[in-house]
Amino acid sequence: xxxxxxxxxxxxxxxxxxxxxxxxxxxxxxxxxxxxxxxxxxxxxxxxxxxxxxxxxxxxxxxxxxxxxxxxxxxxxxxxxxxxxxxxxxxxxxxxxxxxxxxxxxxxxxxxxxxxxxxxxxxxxxxxxxxxxxxxxxxxxxxxxxxxxxxxxxxxxxxxxxxxxxxxxxxxxxxxxxxxxxxxxxxxxxxxxxxxxxxxxxxxxxxxxxxxxxxxxxxxxxxxxxxxxxxxxxxxxxxxxxxxxxxxxxxxxxxxxxxxxxxxxxxxxxxxxxxxxxxxxxxxxxxxxxxxxxxxxxxxxxxxxxxxxxxxxxxxxxxxxxxxxxxxxx
Numbered sequence: 001x002x003x004x005x006x007x008x009x010x011x012x013x014x015x016x017x018x019x020x021x022x023x024x025x026x027x028x029x030x031x032x033x034x035x036x037x038x039x040x041x042x043x044x045x046x047x048x049x050x051x052x053x054x055x056x057x058x059x060x061x062x063x064x065x066x067x068x069x070x071x072x073x074x075x076x077x078x079x080x081x082x083x084x085x086x087x088x089x090x091x092x093x094x095x096x097x098x099x100x101x102x103x104x105x106x107x108x109x110x111x112x113x114x115x116x117x118x119x120x121x122x123x124x125x126x127x128x129x130x131x132x133x134x135x136x137x138x139x140x141x142x143x144x145x146x147x148x149x150x151x152x153x154x155x156x157x158x159x160x161x162x163x164x165x166x167x168x169x170x171x172x173x174x175x176x177x178x179x180x181x182x183x184x185x186x187x188x189x190x191x192x193x194x195x196x197x198x199x200x201x202x203x204x205x206x207x208x209x210x211x212x213x214x215x216x217x218x219x220x221x222x223x224x225x226x227x228x229x230x231x232x233x234x235x236x237x238x239x240x241x242x243x244x245x246x247x248x249x250x251x252x253x254x255x256x257x258x259x260x261x262x263x264x265x266x267x268x269x270x271x272x273x274x275x276x277x278x279x280x281x282x283x284x285x286x287x288x289x290x291x292x293x294x295x296x297x298x299x300x301x302x303x304x305x306x307x308x309x310x311x312x313x314x315x316x317x318x319x320x321x322x323x324x325x326x327x328x329x330x
Contacts, residue, residue, distance in 0.1 A: 009040065009041050009042045010040075010041050010042070010066035010067070010186075010187065011041070011042050011044045011060075011064060011065045011066050012041040012042065012043050012044065012065065012066060012067055012068070012069070013043070013044055013045035013046065013057070013065050013067075013068040013069070013086060013089075013090065014027065014043070014045065014046040014048070014049075014068070014069050014070075014071075014096075015045065015046075015047070015068065015069075015070045015071070015082060015083070015086055016047070016048055016071055016072055017070065017071065017072030017073060017074055017075075017076075017079040017082075017083065017099070017100065017159075018072045018073040018074065018075045018076070018079060018099060018104075018106040018156065019071050019072030019073065019097065019099040019100070019104060019105075019106065020105070021048075022097070022172065022173040023071035023072070023096050023097040023099075023100075023173045023174065024048050024049075024071070025173065026097070026171075026173035026174055026175075026176070026179065027069075027179070028049075029176065030176055030179065030180070033176070033180060037180075037183055040183075040187055041066070041183075041187070044056070044057075044060070044065060045057055045065070045068075045086075054082070054085075057085055057086065057089055058085065060089050061089075062088055062089055063089065063090065063091050064089060065086070065089045065090040065091065066090070066091050066092065066186065067090060067091065067092040067093070067094060067186050068086040068087075068089075068090040068092070068093050068094070069094045069096040069169070070083055070086060070093060070094070070095060070096060070100055070159055071095075071096040071097040071099060071100050072097070072099045072100055072104075072106070073099045073100065073103050073104055073106045073107055073156045073157060073158060073159070073317065074153075074156070074157040074158075074159065074161075074162045075106060075109070075152065075153050075155075075156045075157070076150040076151065076152060076153065077150045077151035077153070078150035079150070080162055083159065083162055083163050084162070084163055087163040087164060092166045092167065092186065093159075093163065093164070093165050093166050093167075094165070094166065094167045094168070094169055094182065094198075095158070095159040095160060095165045095167070095168045095169065096169050096174060097169065097170070097171060097172060097173050097174055098170060098171060098172040098267045098268075098269070098314045099172075099314075100158065100159040100168075101158065101159070101168045101169070101170050101197075101269060101318075102158055102170075102269050102277075102314050102315040102316075102317065102318040103156055103157065103158045103314070103315065103316055103317025103318050104172065104267075104314050105172075105313070105314065106156050107156045107158070107314070107315070107316045107317040107318075108309055108312075108313070108316055109156050110155055110156050110316050110317055110322065110323030110324060111308070111309075111316075111323070111324045112324070113154040113155075114152050114153070114154045117152075118135050118136070118152075122134070122135045122136070123135070136149060136152075137149070138150075138151055155317075155322075155323055156317050156323075157317055158317045158318045161317065161318075165195075166194050166195070167182070167191070167192075167194070167195070167196055167197075167198055168195075168196070168197040168198065169182050169197075169198050169199075170197055170198075170199055170250065170252065170267070170268040170269055171199075171252075171253055171267055171268055172265075172267035172314065175252070175253060175254050175256070177254070178198060178199055178252060181198065182198050185198075197250065197269070197272070199250055199251065199252025199253075199268060200250070200251050200252050201250065201271050201272050201273075202250070202251055202271060203246065203247055203248070203249065203250065203251060203271060204245075204246040204247075204249045204250065204251045204253070204255070204258075204264055204268070205246045205247050206251060207251045207255060208236075208246055208255060208258055209255065209258070210234060210235060210236045210237070210258065211236070213234060213235045213236050213239065214236040214238070214239055215239060218236070218238060218239055218288045219288050219289070219290035220238065220239075220241045220288055220289060220290060221241070221290050221291075221300075222241050222300065222303065223241055223242075223243060223300060223301075223303045223304055224240065224241045224242055225242075225305065226242060226262060226263065229242070231261055231262075233261045237263040237264075238288065242263050243263060243285070243304065243310060244263035244264050245263070245264045245265055245266035245277075245281055245311075245313075246258075246263070246264040247280075247281060247284040248266065248270055248274065248277050248278075248280040248281035248284060249264050249266045249267075249268050249269070249270065249277065250268040250269055250270060250271050251268070252268060253267070253268055265313055265314070266281070266311075266313055266314050266315065267313075267314045269314065269315055269318070270315075275320065276315075276319050276320045276321075277311075277312070277314075277315045277319065278308070278311035278312040278315060278316075278319055278321070279311075279319075279320070281311050282307075282311055308321075
């Protein structure tokens with residue numbers, strides 16, 4: 001696929017770091033609307049779809065790219081190098097999607113370090129057959145030539161922990177309307193203040209169609225997993241004892257999970273009024289437990305499978321926890 005290199009349009013770049021690729025699909029899923037975007041801009045770097053090389057970006061003038069949309073967390077040295085290069089070449093940088101915005105699912109790797117991850121993936125997992133105990137090396141000599149792979153970092157970083165970020169487009173993946181709104185705002189020069197998350201600054205519960213079903217005094221006696229119960233498609237998830245991150249999560253997603261009768265997982269992150277999404281939800285959950293007995297509360301919380309991974313599913317690197325403390329972690 002060849003790129004349009006006209007000089008009279010704003011130049012736009014897309015780059016993919018540590019993520020699943022869903023954000024790239026979100027751009028493709030603009031369908032016919034992507035034609036409107038490509039008519040208005042020149043895509044000068046999009047490795048997943050267009051044949052551009054790193055040297056093409058290096059040859060560009062500093063600041064010549066109007067905006068770079070960067071998705072994915074940063075966990076490899078190559079990713080750090082590329083985002084720093086794009087920052088230098090770009091007027092604006094948008095953290096595109098949950099992994100770039102908050103660290104995302106890859107950020108859950110911060111509960112371990114490189115050695116623990118490699119030991120499990122290449123040596124100790126139930127499906128691993130590796131009697132020679134071979135693990136990836138960053139450098140290897142073959143026939144007198146040195147081969148090099150990117151460094152795998154102990155810690156996963158949200159994008160703004162590595163470079164300066166101008167705007168945040170949340171979601172796993174960002175919905176079509178928010179993407180188009182962001183592109184149009186950039187093209188029209190109608191952007192909000194730097195640092196703005198480009199979605200409404202209110203909680204998901206305020207827009208949830210099940211909000212009216214929530215009792216005036218919400219209390220729960222047990223916590224249930226969605227796979228264990230038949231979920232009422234009209235009743236508030238929390239009222240059913242099902243963990244829903246809506247109270248601690250920003251709206252703007254179009255309630256896609258709720259519409260599919262699944263609770264909010266928290267991919268949009270928190271509103272501007274909240275410093276730590278996981279702590280905010282933990283506080284909300286504690287406030288609705290129908291007991292003051294410490295032993296009963298402890299027993300109830302033990303029914304939450306992987307609480308840290310649930311409450312910080314998308315936001316661990318950007319949280320006050322950041323990562324689990326470990327000896328030797330950089």
